[in-house]
Every structure is written in structure tokens, then in C-alpha cells.
Amino acid sequence: MTDQLTYAVVIPTIGRDALTDLVGGILAGPAPLPEEIVVVDDRRDPDPALRMPSTEACPTRVVASDGHGPAAARNRGWQSVSAEWVVFVDDDVQLPADWTRQVADDLRVLDRSIVASQARVHVPAPSGRPTDDQRRTLGLAGAQWITAEMAYRRSVLLEVGGFDPRFPRAYREDSDLGLRVSRAGHEIRSGERVVDHPIAPGGFLRSVKVQAGNADDALMRHKHGRNWRAATGAGPGRPGRHLLTVLAAAGVVAGVGFRHRRLAVISATAWATALLEFALRRIVPGPRTPREVASMLLTSALIPFAAITHRLRGEWHVRRPRAPRRPAVVLFDRDDTLIVDVPYLDDPDGVDPVPDAVEALSALRRNGIRTGIISNQSGVGRGLISTDALARVNARVSELLGPFNTWQVCPHAPDAGCSCRKPLPGMVRRAAEELGVPASECVVVGDIGADVEAARAAGADAILVPTNRTRPEEVSAAREHARVASSLVHAVDLIMGANR
Known part of the structure; x- marks a missing residue:
């Protein structure tokens, strides 16, 4: 370095x-x-x-x-x-x-x-x-x-x-x-x-409350496979033993309910044995004060049920099919997303919409979804484009592809230290505020990682439509945290999928 x-x-x-x-x-x-x-x-x-x-x-x-x-x-x-x-x-x-x-x-x-x-x-x-x-x-x-x-x-x-x-x-x-x-x-x-x-x-029941983390364990398994614990050094955990403890308790209830004495006795013995093993494992290394022993006995009885409940909740959350929610607003990047990218474009005659831009925008508007543009235009800050030229170019974009419900443009150079230039979320938040909706009800559609990052930082959804200048790592990151579409029409299909 x-x-x-x-x-x-x-x-x-x-x-x-x-x-x-x-x-x-x-x-x-x-x-x-x-x-x-x-x-x-x-x-x-x-x-x-x-x-x-x-x-x-x-x-x-x-x-x-x-x-x-x-x-x-x-x-x-x-x-x-x-x-x-x-x-x-x-x-x-x-x-x-x-x-x-x-x-x-x-x-x-x-x-x-x-x-x-x-x-x-x-x-x-x-x-x-x-x-x-x-x-x-x-x-x-x-x-x-x-x-x-x-x-x-x-x-x-x-x-x-x-x-x-x-x-x-x-x-x-x-x-x-x-x-x-x-x-x-x-x-x-x-x-x-x-x-x-x-x-x-800590607290008397603190160890029960932290079992909510078992839902996160389900997400880790979903993302990284069965061996995620070994890969992260997390230790073996006790999900299997907790499940057996819960099943033993269920056997007690079933045995009593169906008047099956042998099932009730066997299940009660198994449950008590599991409870005693778990409690002693936690009591022996500790101070063994009356309060600590009482806390360990009570929480050792409750933890298996809390752990399995949260784990099942987590498994359901990561496995259930999710229909995309219809957004209130779709915000598009301008260059290489809606129009062919021309570096520092200052001539309205150079505005050339990408092939499926009209079709994609029309589909959204037909379904009552508002549209907007959020665009970095550092050429203004660099002195390469005048504000008047930028206004004329944007007017031509609106003429060909509009009307848009909001325009948000960052004219600053990359080193200006502004809060609006993507990947910062300023333009997404301003657009949401102008249209009176939470950022979480917006979707940002763009062609590079900065568009996805700006959306995520604002709390909005994001869809990446890669082009030749989209880096492979940006596509990989988008697949992890957002969605990837092959075209603007495909992006609209993803947005509208729950309502077609």
C-alpha cells in the first residue's frame, strides 16, 4: 500500500x-x-x-x-x-x-x-x-x-x-x-x-429473546448451504437437540390427550432428560447463585420452543414464493437505460431511445404507475455541458418518451462531495418526496451498479438491465440483492408480474 x-x-x-x-x-x-x-x-x-x-x-x-x-x-x-x-x-x-x-x-x-x-x-x-x-x-x-x-x-x-x-x-x-x-x-x-x-x-429471560437469531440461521443455510457453520466458525449449534426436545414435549401432550400412558411416560422421560442435560450444561460453568440457577432452569425449558419457532419462521420466510409488489413509481436511469449513451450529450438531435423504451414505459403508464428519471450528469460540473444544453436534451427525451412525473438530475462532478450523485440515494429520495410516496414504494431501473446501490441506500427496490458497459461484478451483486432483467420490457414484466 x-x-x-x-x-x-x-x-x-x-x-x-x-x-x-x-x-x-x-x-x-x-x-x-x-x-x-x-x-x-x-x-x-x-x-x-x-x-x-x-x-x-x-x-x-x-x-x-x-x-x-x-x-x-x-x-x-x-x-x-x-x-x-x-x-x-x-x-x-x-x-x-x-x-x-x-x-x-x-x-x-x-x-x-x-x-x-x-x-x-x-x-x-x-x-x-x-x-x-x-x-x-x-x-x-x-x-x-x-x-x-x-x-x-x-x-x-x-x-x-x-x-x-x-x-x-x-x-x-x-x-x-x-x-x-x-x-x-x-x-x-x-x-x-x-x-x-x-x-x-443481561436479563432473566435474555437467552430466550436472543433465539430470534435462529431465523437468521435459516437465511444463512439458504444462502450458503449446509456447511455454513463450519465455513464461518460458528460452532455446531443445537437445532437438532432442540427439535428432539420439542418433539418429546409434543409426545407428552399427545400421550395425555389420547390417554396413551406409555407414550406419555416415554416422552416425559425424554423431555426431562433433555431439559436436565441442557440446564446442567449452562449451570455448571456459571456462578450457581439461586437467581442464575432459576434462570437457567426456566430458560432451558423455554429455549427449545423459541429456537424451533424462530427457525421455522425463518425457513418459511426464505422459502415462500414472493410475488413482486406493484410499486407506485418506477425511476429510470437515462443514459444506456432509456436512450443510447452518448458521452456528454449536448445535442437534442442525438437523443436515440433504446428499442423497447416506448413499449416498457407505455405498459407502466397503462397500469397507472408513475415514471421518473434520475440521472448523473457530471458533464455540467466538469464544464463540458451547459445547463441550457442539458435542459434541451432532457426536453427532447420527454418529447420522445414522456411524460415523466419527476426529473431528478445531479449536475455535480464526481469529486464535488454532493449527496445526490448515484450511488448515493439523494435523487431517489427527492423523487419519492416530490411524488408523495415512501422510497420503499419505488423501483429504480438502471444499467450499472450505482443505480442499484442508490436504490438500496434509499430503501427502494432495484432492477439491473445490463449493457456492454455493465461490469460482471455489478451483475453478480444485483443478482444477490436486487433483480436482473434482460431488457426494459423484461424489467416491466418483473415489476408487473403480480398483477398480470
Whole structure:
């Protein structure tokens, strides 16, 4: 790597009290400081607004992600920065005073074949025997690809499509990303830097509540196959034993209900044996206080039912056929999507619609779906196109293909630092706001990865219609996180499929 290291820090948050001190500690660290710190406010109700420390040397921005979970929040963060490296930091970790120097030292020595650097996570051990809740946090110290503090090259995030927002919890989203990056042929390396992850306070039934993560295990199996646990170092788990425990309990109910004494006795013995084995496995390493023992006995009885219920819910969610929902608005990229791409087009006579543009737009309008255009036009910012020429070209597009319900154009150069240029979501959000609909009711149709990324960052659906200039990795990422169509008419078929 060269000495010109550029990195940005992305901190997803739900507004923990330690957040201000975390950001302040980064700003007070030694050079080189990050280009910027992006705090992603993932509260559903961001009130009161977060106020973060900031400096001229390292500005801090707060952006909202509307409570869609840590995976979507991290995507919102990294998609809004331009640095070579993105360092993800959880809002509950504690960084050493010289962390900025340590992270820079780790990243500088990496050649281009290494696309990620994982910090070493230290969990301070509690005094005495750890409780079940504490042992769960202590397990983070050896977790693979954990994003409590993890740096990725922005280029690889673009290649694989970032985090999968279908993971709504801070549970498997980092393992999923790490596994996709690894299977794409890239190397992830552990750095020398160390961060502290304090043990979070638990609760009497906390271990039952965390069983919701079994739904995410179903998604991992669906995406990565039966051996995903071994591939991510997640350990064997207990789904099989939990299922047998639930079946034994069902046998007790059936035996009593049908007055089948032998079935009831055998099932009750099997259930009690399974409960005792599971409870002892959790009680023996712990402090064995009356409260802890009572909690382990109760939760050991409840966990198998919660785990299997969430796993079945997850399996249903990933396997059920999904009919596409009819959107309110379809937003099209302009060049190479609706019209033949002519670099820095400034002549209305050069507007040439692609062959099926009229048919696709007409089908949408016949079904009452509004249409719009969102287009990067950096030629204006570069001084290669005048605003008047751009207006004349766009008027010609409307004449041939309109009417469009909204036009959103980014005239800025790529290095202008605007918030509208795709892959940032500014134009998608502005179009949705102008038409009075949520971004989630919009579909973006484009020909490159930036169109898909802008849609995903705004919370909209996306369909990629590849052309000769679409990179293979952009198509692969779109197949993972969006949809891919062979033509504009095919894209409309995908959009309207549920209603034809």
C-alpha cells in the first residue's frame, strides 16, 4: 500500500450513551485521522437528533437509516463515503487512545490482494464465574469477521453488494458478508490492533429473546448451504437437540390427550432428560447463585420452543414464493437505460431511445404507475455541458418518451462531495418526496451498479438491465440483492408480474 492512506469510520447506532465519548476519542487520536466519521442513526424515531463532536480535520456526519437494522445502517454509511477503506465500529466498543494510529498501521502494510482487516476483540472477564449472558459476550473475543471493529476496502463492498439487509439483527450479518467476500476469492486478515468490548447487562429471560437469531440461521443455510457453520466458525449449534426436545414435549401432550400412558411416560422421560442435560450444561460453568440457577432452569425449558419457532419462521420466510409488489413509481436511469449513451450529450438531435423504451414505459403508464428519471450528469460540473444544453436534451427525451412525473438530475462532478450523485440515494429520495410516496414504494431501473446501490441506500427496490458497459461484478451483486432483467420490457414484466 502507498502512504496515501484514506479511510472513513462508520458507526451504526441506536443512541447509546457512550457514543459521544467514542466519537470524541477518535477525533482526539493521533494522525492519520479518518477522512470523516459517519454516524448512522438507526432509531426508528430519531428524536432528539444526535449531536456529535466534529473537527475541521475530521468532520462528523449523522445520517438516518430509519430503524432497518445494523446491516442496512452500515450500508447507508459506507455508501455515503468515498475513502479507500471503511472501518466499521460498533457504538458499544471502547477504543484505545492511539486507535487511529493502530488502524492506519494495520491497513498500510496490506497489499491489494487483502481486502479486509479485522481487529482483535478483547472482552474484559468478569470477576468470578461468568453468567450465561456474560459467556455469550465473552464468545465475541474469538468470533470470525466480527464487525465490532472491522475494516473493508470500499471496492470489495461494491463488488459483493455490501451487507445483506435481510439480516435485521446484529447476529449473522457480519458472517454473511465475510463468507461472501472470502468465497469471491479475497483474503481477510487479522490486524494487530485491539479493542475492548464490554459485557452488556443481561436479563432473566435474555437467552430466550436472543433465539430470534435462529431465523437468521435459516437465511444463512439458504444462502450458503449446509456447511455454513463450519465455513464461518460458528460452532455446531443445537437445532437438532432442540427439535428432539420439542418433539418429546409434543409426545407428552399427545400421550395425555389420547390417554396413551406409555407414550406419555416415554416422552416425559425424554423431555426431562433433555431439559436436565441442557440446564446442567449452562449451570455448571456459571456462578450457581439461586437467581442464575432459576434462570437457567426456566430458560432451558423455554429455549427449545423459541429456537424451533424462530427457525421455522425463518425457513418459511426464505422459502415462500414472493410475488413482486406493484410499486407506485418506477425511476429510470437515462443514459444506456432509456436512450443510447452518448458521452456528454449536448445535442437534442442525438437523443436515440433504446428499442423497447416506448413499449416498457407505455405498459407502466397503462397500469397507472408513475415514471421518473434520475440521472448523473457530471458533464455540467466538469464544464463540458451547459445547463441550457442539458435542459434541451432532457426536453427532447420527454418529447420522445414522456411524460415523466419527476426529473431528478445531479449536475455535480464526481469529486464535488454532493449527496445526490448515484450511488448515493439523494435523487431517489427527492423523487419519492416530490411524488408523495415512501422510497420503499419505488423501483429504480438502471444499467450499472450505482443505480442499484442508490436504490438500496434509499430503501427502494432495484432492477439491473445490463449493457456492454455493465461490469460482471455489478451483475453478480444485483443478482444477490436486487433483480436482473434482460431488457426494459423484461424489467416491466418483473415489476408487473403480480398483477398480470
